Amino acid sequence: MFRFPVSLGGSHDNTKQPQPSDEQHHRAVMDETGLNLLTAHTGSEESMVDDGLSVDMEEKRTKCENAQLREELKKAVEENQRLKEMLSQTTNNFNSLQMQLVAVMRQQEDHHHLAKTESKGKAIKPPEAPEMVPRQFIDLGLPTAEASSEERTTVRSGSPPSPLENSVLRQRGKRILEIEESPETESNGWGNPNKVPKHNASLSNCNVIDQSAAEATMRKARVSVRDRFENPTLVDGCQWRKYGQKMAKGNPCPRAYYRCTMAVGCPVRKQVQRCAEDRSILITTYEGNHNHPLPPAAMSMASTTTAAASMLLSGSTMSGQADGLMNPTNLLARTMLPCSSSMATISASAPFPTITLDLTESAPNADNPANNNPLMQFSQRSGFTELNQSVLPQMMGQGFYYNQQQSRFSGLQMPAQSLNAGESVSAATAAIAADPNFAAALAAALTSIISGSNSHQNGNSNNSNGSNVTTSNVDKRP
DNA sequence: CGAGTTTGACCTGCGC
DNA sequence: GCGCAGGTCAAACTCG
Numbered sequence: 245m246f247r248f249p250v251s252l253g254g255s256h257d258n259t260k261q262p263q264p265s266d267e268q269h270h271r272a273v274m275d276e277t278g279l280n281l282l283t284a285h286t287g288s289e290e291s292m293v294d295d296g297l298s299v300d301m302e303e304k305r306t307k308c309e310n311a312q313l314r315e316e317l318k319k320a321v322e323e324n325q326r327l328k329e330m331l332s333q334t335t336n337n338f339n340s341l342q343m344q345l346v347a348v349m350r351q352q353e354d355h356h357h358l359a360k361t362e363s364k365g366k367a368i369k370p371p372e373a374p375e376m377v378p379r380q381f382i383d384l385g386l387p388t389a390e391a392s393s394e395e396r397t398t399v400r401s402g403s404p405p406s407p408l409e410n411s412v413l414r415q416r417g418k419r420i421l422e423i424e425e426s427p428e429t430e431s432n433g434w435g436n437p438n439k440v441p442k443h444n445a446s447l448s449n450c451n452v453i454d455q456s457a458a459e460a461t462m463r464k465a466r467v468s469v470r471d472r473f474e475n476p477t478l479v480d481g482c483q484w485r486k487y488g489q490k491m492a493k494g495n496p497c498p499r500a501y502y503r504c505t506m507a508v509g510c511p512v513r514k515q516v517q518r519c520a521e522d523r524s525i526l527i528t529t530y531e532g533n534h535n536h537p538l539p540p541a542a543m544s545m546a547s548t549t550t551a552a553a554s555m556l557l558s559g560s561t562m563s564g565q566a567d568g569l570m571n572p573t574n575l576l577a578r579t580m581l582p583c584s585s586s587m588a589t590i591s592a593s594a595p596f597p598t599i600t601l602d603l604t605e606s607a608p609n610a611d612n613p614a615n616n617n618p619l620m621q622f623s624q625r626s627g628f629t630e631l632n633q634s635v636l637p638q639m640m641g642q643g644f645y646y647n648q649q650q651s652r653f654s655g656l657q658m659p660a661q662s663l664n665a666g667e668s669v670s671a672a673t674a675a676i677a678a679d680p681n682f683a684a685a686l687a688a689a690l691t692s693i694i695s696g697s698n699s700h701q702n703g704n705s706n707n708s709n710g711s712n713v714t715t716s717n718v719d720k721r722p
Numbered sequence: 723c724g725a726g727t728t729t730g731a732c733c734t735g736c737g738c
Numbered sequence: 739g740c741g742c743a744g745g746t747c748a749a750a751c752t753c754g
Contacts, residue, residue, distance in 0.1 A: 486727060488746060501745070505726095515745095 468529040468600040470519065481542030482506050482534070484514065495520040507536035529598070 484502035492499045497518040504512040511532040519525035 489728075490744070493743065499744090
């Protein structure tokens with residue numbers, strides 16, 4: 245069984261182990277805001293006031309502290325060892341899955357080639373249905389009716405290949421992605437969304453228009469996070485570069501604009517502004533999806549915000565696609581809502597659909613750092629077991645990079661209140677399977693858990709790992 | 723010297 | 739059409 249005991253709740257750690265990055269976090273907060281915010285007291289150093297104890301007493305205390313530190317170190321080493329084992333096992337599973345994928349793709353390719361060869365003898369070739377399996381699984385580009393997978397890849401706007409995609413292509417001997425920077429991409433890469441070429445609308449292909457609209461919608465969807473700026477959760481682990489600052493109307497504090505610089509062409513931007521009413525509150529608004537894997541430190545926030553964005557969109561687009569249960573974002577749409585009344589609000593009146601995650605309010609169990617992360621809250625509030633508490637956040641954080649690109653829009657219209665644990669687990673399994681990295685290992689683990697603990701499972705076939713490879717082809721890519 | 727920040731100018735959308 | 743506000747660009751500047 246796979247267990248991921250790593251807490252992704254931002255930089256919080258249940259074990260309260262020494263965190264040398266705390267100071268960096270706070271400095272980063274200050275840098276990020278560009279607002280010269282004061283940093284909070286970072287040290288946990290205790291008062292060293294002489295209380296009159298004798299030297300012996302102090303020595304005893306020092307020894308005691310040393311023992312405690314050694315104990316913590318020992319625990320950390322054990323934890324590290326466990327993580328290493330898990331990593332190697334996961335890597336093995338990933339490799340095997342990848343090999344299977346390549347085999348399937350080669351089969352498909354051969355089949356396709358064969359069909360083409362046969363059709364060459366005929367004057368008119370009947371329209372072919374797109375190859376669904378490979379694209380659904382690996383092609384993160386927007387599917388068009390006539391574009392081949394290679395074409396779709398090149399159309400993509402400035403997004404570097406995913407590791408999986410790249411590796412597959414490497415194995416196919418095609419390094420397409422290295423030459424994918426089209427002139428349009430160059431000119432638009434960072435381009436102002438407002439500067440999206442208008443001639444696009446004149447393209448004859450309606451799909452292109454739909455895609456543009458879909459992209460625009462997704463691009464405009466925002467997730468706003470309110471948090472006190474001393475909360476390191478806001479330091480999301482990504483690298484940001486400030487590209488502008490502006491005074492916003494109605495707020496004496498300037499708004500700073502940042503873009504993600506962790507990968508060339510990453511479309512994610514964020515705005516940081518202090519709350520006008522309470523200047524100790526930072527409002528960070530994220531926009532867009534990362535096109536690169538995120539560092540662990542960034543997983544928590546990124547998964548939270550992108551999940552919220554996806555939730556927002558899946559609830560607003562109402563596409564009615566049949567892939568609802570296969571979409572991990574729907575899982576969040578279904579799981580976050582029931583518990584999000586106090587921490588997440590959706591604004592329909594805003595210029596762009598925006599969901600606000602308010603992390604300033606402490607949860608009842610305030611001593612639990614996980615409460616700062618809505619996803620953690622979800623996993624706890626929804627009655628998930630230890631498995632879910634450990635696996636789900638990890639899976640979400642790890643998987644969203646791919647998941648966002650595979651299924652942007654989905655149409656799950658299931659009332660949030662109807663969610664039950666069984667469905668959650670089913671959806672969780674689907675979500676896991678949508679992530680190429682962890683599909684094999686985690687889906688197997690979850691399935692075994694489900695079959696063991698959820699005898700009342702409703703028998704929904706969507707929860708099985710077998711069908712997950714054919715995830716939605718509704719959307720797919722920024 | 724390169725990377726990041728600052729800041730005024732510019733562009734675009736929207737309401738009137 | 740005009741003005742306003744939000745958002746972005748890019749040259750100048752700063753910093754390590």
